[in-house]
Amino acid sequence: ILNVEQSPQSLHVQEGDSTNFTCSFPSSNFYALHWYRWETAKSPEALFVMTLNGDEKKKGRISATLNTKEGYSYLYIKGSQPEDSATYLCASANTNAGKSTFGDGTTLTVKP
Amino acid sequence: ETGVTQTPRHLVMGMTNKKSLKCEQHLGHNAMYWYKQSAKKPLELMFVYSLEERVENNSVPSRFSPECPNSSHLFLHLHTLQPEDSALYLCASSQGPSGQGAGTDTQYFGPGTRLTVL
DSSP states (O other): OOOOEEEOSEEEEETTOOEEEEEEOOOTTOOEEEEEEEOTTSOOEEEEEEOSTTOEEEETTEEEEEETTTTEEEEEESSOOGGGOEEEEEEEESSSSSOEEEOOOEEEEEEO | OOSEEEEOSEEEEOTTOEEEEEEEEOSOOSEEEEEEEOTTSOOEEEEEEETTEEEEEOSOOTTEEEEEEETTEEEEEEESOOGGGOEEEEEEEEOOSOSSOGGGOOOEEOOOEEEEEO
């Protein structure tokens, strides 16, 4: 069983602030790292999947980086908006079998 | 209807009841998943089906019984549950098996069933 950790557990920022949070995962036998966004009362929604060390992905104001050697990924949000308020989940897969282990998530609240 | 749907959205049942959760995906995917999220815990994988065959059973108690009659439908049959089984049960689907491999497949989630066991 993989140990996937996310920090911080929760984050409160003002509208317009930029923010980032961390996902740590075992670096051995790494296969893929997924980021999801989960808004209250909705389904988790995929943001990124990354596989290569040094990968950087971007979607609008949200971007992510991956360091497979040291076992971490950062998710960045530039100029946070209230609609960014959600729980951000990362999930790490160490095989090609579709079994990902999820972290606890970071809950972001953006105040107007 | 598009995406992944789950019914019912809320379910309250007694410990002696038998009920079923239903998941349907309209995405043409070949893999389907059941997850459990208990309060203050991360999403926990329960079962994985690929091409209607169970490929993963993550040490789930036998009081949870999955069924995948075809690639679009997934059921979770519940019987003699315990109060600690109260949780949000999420279904997901993904393309797999595919050339890139299921480990990189994006999973598409349903809205979940909030289960309360009395």
